[in-house]
Amino acid sequence: MVAEEPRWEPHRILADGVLSLDAEDLRRLLPFAKDRIQIDRVLSLQPGEMAIAQKAVSGGDVSTKGEPSTFVFPSTHAMSALEQLSLVVLLSREDPPSSTPEVWKASQGSPYPQLVEIETLEVDSExxxxxxxxxxxxxVHEVENGGSLFEGGVSVGGVDFIRARWVMGSIVE
Known part of the structure; x- marks a missing residue:
């Protein structure tokens, strides 16, 4: 019998259960094509609890229709990145990473949790x-129907530009 390999490679472990993930780890964990992942790296991850990540945004990330030389990174893209980060928190607690709780598999759509509700959203600027x-x-805590309530935000240069509370769960059809 072969001993089980550890779930996370030793160089990913920062301290007591806190992890750091790079782009390759995110590609293995998230159910998205490489070009759809909106997070560059996870600086600190406590599986099933919280995560802090970063994304470098350049002029080529988002083009403005009619004004290709104008830069803007809309808050909707930042909220999508928060959705992906909360998915990292949820999927990282599952063992192995590819498994998902039964409640997520019950719906006809994606077997992975999705953003199903935004409780609060404060956007200071684009x-x-x-x-x-x-x-x-x-x-924050689990909610009815197997959902998970998250809170968090996005900052640039130490200044919040989004603060939100949202629910990840299954979309029941």
Whole structure:
């Protein structure tokens, strides 16, 4: 009998259960094509609890229709990145990473949790200059129907530009 390999490689472990994930780890964990992943790296991850990530946003990330030389990174893209970060929190607690709770498999759609509700959303401004986004997502508690309530936000240069509370779960058809 072969001993089980550890789930996370030793160089990913920062301290007591806290992990750091790079782009390759995210490609293995998230159920998206490489070009659809909106997070560059996870700086700190406590599986099933919280994560802090970063994304470098350049002028080529989002083009503005009719004004290709104008830079803007809409808050909707940042909220999508928060959705992906909360998915990292949820999937990282599953063992192995590819498994998902039965409640997520019950729906006809995706077997993975999705953003199903935004409880609160405060947007201070759009990101109009390329830079580094810092994203944070914290699992507050589980909610009815197998959903998970998160809170967090996105900051640029230490200044919040989005603060939100949202629910990840299954879309029941």
């Amino acid at each position: 990101m109009v200059v390329p830079g580094i986004l810092h994203l944070r997502a914290h699992l």
